[in-house]
Amino acid sequence: MAMTINRRLMLGTLAGVSALAMGLGAANAQDKLRIAAIVQSLDTEFNVLWANAAEAHPLVADGTIELTVLDGRMDPFNQSNQFDTAINEGYDAIIFIPVDINAGNDPVARAMEAGVPVIGSNTLISDTDLYHAFISSDDVLAGEMLARSVIEKINGEGNVVIVEGMIGQSAQVQRLEGIQKVLAEYPNINVLETRTANWSRAEALTLVENWLISNGGDIQGVIAENDEMAIGSLEAVKAYGLDPATVPVAGVDGITDALLAVQRGEMMSTLQDANALAQGAIDLAAAAVQGDAYTPVAAVWDVNGGALVWGGGTEKQYSVPWVPVTADNVEELLALRDGA
Amino acid sequence: MVELAQKSSEARNARFGRVVSRYGIVLAFLILFVILSFAHQNFLSTGNITNVLRQVSINGILAVGMTFVILTGGIDLSIGSVLAFAGIVAGALVTGADPSNPFLAVAAAIGVGALFGAVNGLLVARFKVTAFVATLGMLSMARGATLLISDGRPVPNLSADFRWLGQGFVAGIPVPVICFALVFVIAWVVLRFTIYGRWIYAVGGNVRSARTSGIPTRMVTFSAYLIMGALAGFAGAILTARTTSALPQAGLGYELDAIAAVVIGGTSLVGGVGSVVFTLVGVLIIGVIGNGLDLLGVSSYYQQIVKGAIIVAAVLIDRSRNAQS
Helix, strand or coil: CCCHHHHHHHHHHHHHHHHHHHHHHHCCCCCCCCEEEEEEECCEEEEEEEHHHHHCCHHHHHHEEEEEEEECCCHHHHHHHHHHHHCCCCCCCEEEECCCCCHHHHHHHHHCCCCEEEECCCCCCCHHCCCEEEEEHHHHHHHHHHHHHHHHCCCCCEEEEECCCCCCHHHHHHHHHHHHHHHHHCCCEEEEEEEEECCCHHHHHHHHHHHHHHCCCCCCEEECCCCCHHHHHHHHHHHCCCCCCCCEEEEECHHHHHHCCCCHCCCCCEECCHHHHHHHHHHHHHHHHHHHHCCCCCEHHHHHHHCECCCCHHHEEEEEHHHHHCCHHHHHHHHHHHHH | CHHHHHHHHHHHHHHHHHHHHHHHHHHHHHHHHHCCCCCCCCCCHHHHHHHHHHHHHHHHHCCCCCCCHCCCCCCCCCCHHHHHHHHHHHHHHHHHHHHCCHHHHHHHHHHHHHHHHHHHHHHHCCCCCCHHHHHHHHHHHHHHHHHHHHHHCCEECHHHHHHHHHCCCEEEEEEEEEHHHHHHHHHHHHHCCCCHHHHHHHHCHHHHHHHHHCCHHHHHHHHHHHHHHHHHHHHHHHHEEEEEEECCCCCCCCHHHHHHHHHHCCCCCCCCCCCCHHHHHHHHHHHHHHHHHHCCCCCCCHHHHHHHHHHHHHHHHHHHHHHHC
């Protein structure tokens, strides 16, 4: 209850401040391209990395594009209100990282109807046809990579546990789908427990501690749907006296702590490329407004030497590849992080 | 003769009723403990007992502070956010190539927590802002400040010396448990045997008569929030050491578990009545339920329902006790 009240309070303050900021912006920047980015929550490291990458987009940095990042505070209702604000304030385009896979559909439909193109980024809504375009990494594939990394390390045999994300979010739904796909291939893998730790490190720590006790330490691998929970699980495994080299723990996202743990040889992770997702989405939003006249500048596109085919920016779906974090590339990835 | 026998049996029943309501919560805890011991073979293992005690120590430290505040008739909703802020401060001091002394980091966390507590205390004691509102405002401000100083990102790479505070052992006992035990014993001695302890109860019991009898009521109220804030800072340092990074989103909703432990322990929300010993029982009940249901593989949704039901039951027992006395 207190949390809801807290959110409302924050929302009120935020709405006031952003309305003021928008008012000032509107007064002097009618000709600028104005983009609103509605993100999940700036309490989470991935969203912060995403927002920092978006602000670092060359055209945002030089002021050609005016970007406003609105913090969804992990609340679908809050995000819905922010859509209304962005539509009313006459933004040219909206970039959206939805909190909830289903609750995100309706606001996107409202914006598209009002003539404001919506570009999806990172997590998805269930009805992706509503989007003007979306750029994401395939979370089903991430789930597969995640499960495979743990299962192959224990030679396809043994007891594993699955620590799930917040139930109902696209990353949880799709990563689980990927995990289950791989599990179907390995009949000798026994899933002892499956429970949510709500993406939280502290919750995962307690949960895996208790699981280790209830199963007498007979757990051979931990599949966590994100890195925060993988780190919590790793601490539980170590505290129980097990060696992370023989009990593999894996996560997804590539947060800094996970990169450090990979460097120490204690866990496995797959990096979600926040730069590509954020800057690619800004290019797509600008192209949606300006059409052929717009030239993309993000490094992820093939026209700029990257891996993703730009194709005039008219495709519906763009899929940013995952980057497995290994002992070989972790130094390089950490160096990039320090610069961010 | 018969009449007499009847009377004494009535008296016995009444006495029995009083014992049940006074120690009902202890009884409930023991029953829970016995059931779980039979329900899962590993529940009573040394490993699990150590595990539960370590898991409850954060909430335990917070609940001890909350007992002080609630005894004065107040409430503190800001502790989860204050804990996160203090954790970031401690983390920032012990990260990187040249970490500070871990005890300095803990002292800084306690100091920062006390500072937030002092602001709460001033608002409530000096400016007569309702505790609920003052600390609700602080909940929001401290969280915002936490995100601001951390840029919304965890502070990683904490020194091994500092992490010992959350992960280490002394003579087989986890360090967080030792911290909690120290806090508990000091609080118990202060509340039970010192004049200051009696003042805390007096202010919560009847503030006007406390003032007439010469008790510095404002200072006492202020001090309760100061203690709460300092303990939230201490808990923040320990939690940070446990999770190996300082997390800006740490402690979300922790105020509710601390309040729940105090209420389950039978401390009256209007103040003046209660004991830190029963708060300990409340803390253990919440911890054992979480642990037991995890061991049995019960959904966390049920845990929340059970916890809520126990809170309501505790208040009902409390009411029947008040009606009797």
